[in-house]
Amino acid sequence: MNKEFLIQVHERVKPHIHNTPVLSSELINEISGCKVYFKCENFQKMGAFKMRGAANAISKLTDEQKSKGVVTHSSGNFAQALSLAAKKIGVKAYIVMPESAPQVKKNAVRTYEGEIFESGSTPKEREDLAEKVRKDKGATFIHPSNDDNVIHGQGTAAMELLEEQPQLDYIFTPVGGGGLIAGTALAVKYFSNNCKVIGGEPKNADDGFRSLQSGKIEYNDSVNTIADGLRTNFGDRNFPIIKEEVERIILVEENEIVEAMKLVWERMKIIIEPSSAVAFAALLKEKEQFKNKEVGIIISGGNVDVANLPF
């Protein structure tokens, strides 16, 4: 791993993604007590940063592998990302989703021509079906967050942010399965001087926080959080990077997530999903620690049901 390697990752995904804008607001700066730069991956294709990792992973396949397609299990943004990236590159995508997943999410995958396989709702049922599809189709399995190429792809959002704002003291990301924060940590390691990476995580799904404390991957017994993208846990590919490179993880309450989300909607006039608001909520929660600093925040996505809001 080095700088040149990550530059090649960026070149590989560039044709398939937007270089999303970095937005700021005087009022948000006043409220936060520091200078905040939002890297707006809610404006990314299919509405989330996951497009980056999916595009990198599929682009790296051999022609033989491409001809047989890719498979993943996800009911969230990675399902859409893998479907759209696969469509753009001319590869078949098989998506394992719980039968109980919302119809709107199934429709989004179908819009991007992903082929859905419906599983039971437990992780084991999901994984077993993905493994069966992998074998039956000869497809390549791509994990939504615990895959080196996915991790590297996700890091390109922070690379672009640092290219535009190289002076940043901190970059905040939400903490879910670990792909985004691990990729961000690698980008920060190779493309900044003294920038530190901080995670925001829902207190009601605090596996990441506990993993950093104990030094091994911890799991959630329950995941009662509105931040539906952050219910998953770290894996063996991303956790070593996170353990080594991430400064700390800040936990936030559900009402803090909703308030941060509403603040961004009202003041920035942009639509961000609850998972994205978690990183900003973490900054607000401990804003005395970051007074007068320059802070980047990865707004991870904007896929939210606008007819069913928490405020």
Next chain:
Amino acid sequence: MNKEFLIQVHERVKPHIHNTPVLSSELINEISGCKVYFKCENFQKMGAFKMRGAANAISKLTDEQKSKGVVTHSSGNFAQALSLAAKKIGVKAYIVMPESAPQVKKNAVRTYEGEIFESGSTPKEREDLAEKVRKDKGATFIHPSNDDNVIHGQGTAAMELLEEQPQLDYIFTPVGGGGLIAGTALAVKYFSNNCKVIGGEPKNADDGFRSLQSGKIEYNDSVNTIADGLRTNFGDRNFPIIKEEVERIILVEENEIVEAMKLVWERMKIIIEPSSAVAFAALLKEKEQFKNKEVGIIISGGNVDVANLPF
């Protein structure tokens, strides 16, 4: 009036405004059947294009006039715009609002240090109180839409849009009091080759449409529309420009406004107010007429109560 004059207007307001981004979306283009460029005045200071006209009008005052303040009657975005522009330029702003105006709008004006005078709810009561304040304070009255300097200031949004996308065939704006569409028409006249200006107006407040038909300023008996910024009528300063320079006005139903608004929220991930959605709804309604054309749309603002949505 000439090109040089409008360039000076732009130079005058530039220190007080954002040059807002122009956004587009492949999916919106597909749905619309043409190339659409959104000039995002929802990202403007205080959340709407009205900042431009207010800043121009106040900047043009003499020092003597500035020392005595400005006054307007508005319960909408112009109340906030005049307050903020006055604050930035160091001028006192007196805002006449109906006593019945929502508390959230009064609070917004106070945030920008505007001083509120509460009137009865009829136009006559509003105008009488504004006239009284003008006399008592020696302040300069600035009309929200029927004022030359306001009209010229509003035109700078289209100037910036044409600077970025000079090939546009059409620019759509919402039709309310006429300041934005008249200013846009002047900008288009002097800064484009063959671009045409088209207005979108709620069928439930169709005074503008009827005014173009009859050739004189028409009024609404009732204004039962969600597009609360578009309930006002043309005036003697802006109507002659509109009559001369605007191609036509397209009327849209309430459900078409809501659908267009929801589409932009979901696909563009930006927050636009109902009045802004009217211009896009007009394009969608007659999209066969604009097939494969290049169309700019002025997204006039993003001030909406996100806790009280029409979908």
